[in-house]
Amino acid sequence: MLIYDGFSYAVLAIYCATFAYYIKSLRRGRIPVIRLLVTIGMYVVSVLASFLVWKLTSNYNILFAVGMTALAFELVNLLLIEGVQATVFKKKMFVNIKKQAAELIIPLIVYIVVIPFLMLYKSDKELIVLVLYTLFFLLIVVFFSHEFTKQLSLRKSTSSAFIQVLEGRIAPSLSGHGNRVGIIIEALLEDFGYPKRSRNDLVQVAVIHDIGKALIPSQIFNKRGDLTLSEEREYQSHSEKAVQIVKTMFPKEKISDWILFHHERWDGKGFPIGLHREEIPLESRIIALSNTLDHIISRQKDPETILNLLDTKSGTFLDPNLVKKVEIHHIEMILEEIKNFPFHEESPQGVENSINKSSQRETYSKLGESFFICVGKGTITPQEQNLPDSVLYSLANTANERQDVVHETLVHKNRTLDLYTQPLGTGKATIFVHNLTPFLNYRRDLEKSILESYSEIVKTLSNNKIIVQTSKPDLIKELGEFLDSVTIRKNSDVPKSREVIKTIIIHNPVELDSMKVQIAVTEAVTNILKHATNGELSVFKKKEKLQFLISDEGSGIPLHEVPKTILVSGYTSKRSLGQGFKLISKFSDGVHIFTSAEGTSILIEYNILQDRNS
Secondary structure: OHHHHOHHHHHHHHHHHHHHHHHHHHHHOOOOHHHHHHHHHHHHHHHHHHHHHHHHHOOOOHHHHHHHHHHHHHHHHHHHHHHHHHHHOOOOOOOOHHHHHHHHHHHHHHHHHHHHHHOOOOOHHHHHHHHHHHHHHHHHHHHHHHHHHHHHHHHHHHHHHHHHHHHHHHOHHHOOHHHHHHHHHHHHHHHHOOOHHHHHHHHHHHHOOOHHHHHOOOHHHHOOOOOOHHHHHHHHOHHHHHHHHHHHHOOOHHHHHHHHOOOOOOOOOOOOOOOOHHHOOHHHHHHHHHHHHHHHHOOOOOHHHHHHHHHOOEOOOEOHHHHHHOOHHHHHHHHHHHHHOOOOOOOOOOHHHHHHHHHHHOOHHHOOOEEEEEEOOOOEEOOOOOOOHHHHHHHHHHHHHHOOOEEEEEEEOOEEEEEEEEEOOOOOEEEEEEEOHHHHHHHHHHHHHHHHHHHHHHHHHOOOOEEEOOOHHHHHOOOOEEEEEEEEOOOOHHHHHHHHHHHHHHHOOEOOOHHHHHHHHHHHHHHHHHHOOOEEEEEEEEOOEEEEEEEEOOOOOOHHHHHHHHHOOOOOOOOOOOOHHHHHHHOOOEEEEEEEOOEEEEEEEEEEOOOOOO
16 A cells, blocks of 8 residues: 555555454453554554655665565564563563564565566556456465364364363363463463464463373372372472373474473472573463463452452562563453353262261271471480481471471371471471371271171172172182283273183183173273273182182272162262173172272182083
8 A cells, every 4th residue: 555555545554454453352342442552653653664765765676675665664563562562561672583583574575576566567457357366366375274274273172172071080170271271371472472473382282281180190189188298299290291291292392391381480489490580481481370360260250359369479470571461351351251161160078078077077086196296406306206307307397498387198117197397487397296097997997897788788689699898808818729810001901801711711611601701801801991090800710610800900989889889780980880890790600899999809700611620
């Protein structure tokens, strides 16, 4: 417009284009008038500079003149943007000058190639043909851009759905967190001045920034109360565990660093290595801010309150320069956008938790002794408690460094102890020690008593076919001579186990049909892959019986689930044996089962054909 029609028409084009761009702000409730006027002013000044350059160069070679005019427009615009950010946001000028200069190359090439070509037309007819010809190729570009955008959108929605399911499996309270952080970052990047070509990567990384938590024991996220030091260290490892996963999705090393350092703090007190200020990658700082903002929004819904709480983290947890750029309209827009990813609401206590809490209330007499230990500089009193000095000094030092209570669990000389360390502010600390051993023993006895009662019920209702064992040694006593075993860790181990079953049955024919034996044992093996981590199939022979022992290292079946799992047809839950247990029972001559927090073991027995072994 500037070259063909002059300065006035170019300014008019700027007004129209800028207003059209800011129309999208109406969905947020209002157009940011000040920002709109500043944007128009910047472009008008840029066009004025390019107009003066065009006047000076238009008599020279057309390619040179267009190139210089375009360069003047882009450079003046860049200078104005840097000046505004330095004035308003106190940002250093030209920090990313190389990256910004590289981004100018493509638009300059387009200017130099396209504009002189359009100036070569000699008549209106030629111009119309040229415009139609150009529009044809533009439509092709738009079509493929649309298809690309659809694929990109599909990829984003797929990863969003995947990460939400994964978060829900880790802990219900985490569900939707990654997607909300991605939405928050997407809302902020435009005003953070972050390069457009890297925005999609950063948003995608933000969505999966907590993927390392999938490799952390779930009880850490479901625990009520403070974490122990051991649990805290385990939790802090999630950003390091995430790196190996992220490297397979984003090969560039700098991208995995964005996740690795997203828990570093501006004051240097974060993890994993204690980076501070600009040592932390900008992307990690942006993820940290968005992560914090999501946690605040989970508890507060008033935009001003949210902004004030975010400001309290500035200069300690978060980059103060980034915090300053977050405004009320950002919060309002984010609250609107995250409606599709609601926060998890705490569900009522389950049956097992209710039983556990009731048991604890009724068994205060089973709680062990408690005592205090004072740890000073090189002194521990009293000494007669006979606990490791290194552990006590370590707890005291940590509590004094943090100036906060530190919790740890210690297993020492057949005792399980809870230790709470309180700093005294004088370089000393007091440690409250509570012996959990009597309570844990009581709970173990209580669980055994419950299993015994279940055992009688199940045994009677199954006509002595299904036996619930009350301890692992009781189950082991039932085993005969060892024949073979297969480790179960992945899907390919299932066919291996089936081959072992076939081979064993050939040499030890049983009364039941061979195919039914394979189905029952394979069903038990498959349950390991569904509900546990590692497992094993072992085969034994005891006089007239062939025995298949399937053991896993899962979290066991909750006590209140045991009768329903075994006796109710079709009953299944996340931690039960599933609907296949009725099939296992039907296609066997006897079943023994033992379950605990350390895993589940199923012993399936078959009567060997006597006429072949007489």
